[in-house]
Amino acid sequence: MTTSLLALVRDHAAVADHLRWPGEFDLSRTEHVEPVHLASGLRLEPFAGDGGGGTYFFCGEGGEGRPVLFADSEGGAALLAVGLPELLRLLLAAPWWRDCPNCTPEENAEAAAEYLEDEPELLADRDTVAAALGLACPTPAEALARLHRTATGIGREFDLIHTPEGTSYRPLIG
Template identity: 65%
Template sequence: MSLLDAIRTHPAADDYLTWPGEFDTSRTYEHVEEVVLASGEALEVVAKDGAGGTYFLCGEGGEERPVLYADSEGGAALLAVGLPELVRLLLAAPFWRDCRELTAREHAEAVEDYLEDDPGLLAERAPAAAALGLEVPTAEAALARLREVALGLGESYVLLNAEEGLAYRPLLTP
């Protein structure tokens, strides 16, 4: 069974990844505008977030392909090398978007803010990870890997508006 199928068939995993992970696999329609990779590689929509952002698998192959995220405002970043790595990031650091410097301290502050409104928010993380057979790294390790991927390999994954040919701005910068 693929990881996407496992997410869809395990309610604990699907629910946790939809929120707080912002990775809704039931929403696989196109991005807010037509986009292409500058390299010409294929893009496959695998999920959306609640704000119009889109997760894409890049190139040909299976779930080991790089995962690119594009927001609805013209920003994009390569987040992971493979869907399992992305899911581990979302389990460990679901509020990565609130971490401009990609630090564990920023993420801990974001978690505190969210927990004020929903104290049980993270209670389903362990059952979600167990349902998928994934170990959850620390937020610090997940954010360090995100920085490594986005600022290293990510330079090779430039997303373009297909109509105008303009590049999306990098979501994550050094």
């Protein structure tokens, strides 16, 4: 039987710590700040959050291969990945993805430099965590390019709605 990636994160303190920071991915934060739903009617399952009130949701039915949508606490949302492995590769390769809304090489280089200045062990820690999860880590540029393609491609089909007002969240990427 294959162990799920969520179980590996939960059961491995060093992995969970690294994903919590700098990844801003915390499995203990599963409550979103307001009621939301997808315009398509697909099921939303919150499974993690960030320190700023944002929430990661699985979309639809199934397991860890489902699309992953992120909604922040300010009314922005984006489909980040198709499947948990892809999301974790993004968080490991470019935890600064929020600082690169257009996913340009310039945004990436600037954000990476800031992170590495504050977290000099980031790359070594990232490689250790990727190995523990059994994931190959893409380059930051590859991860951000995939994020941009996902968010601006099939991600447009994942319109997150603030339920009480019936208004759409604004796109975070693009």
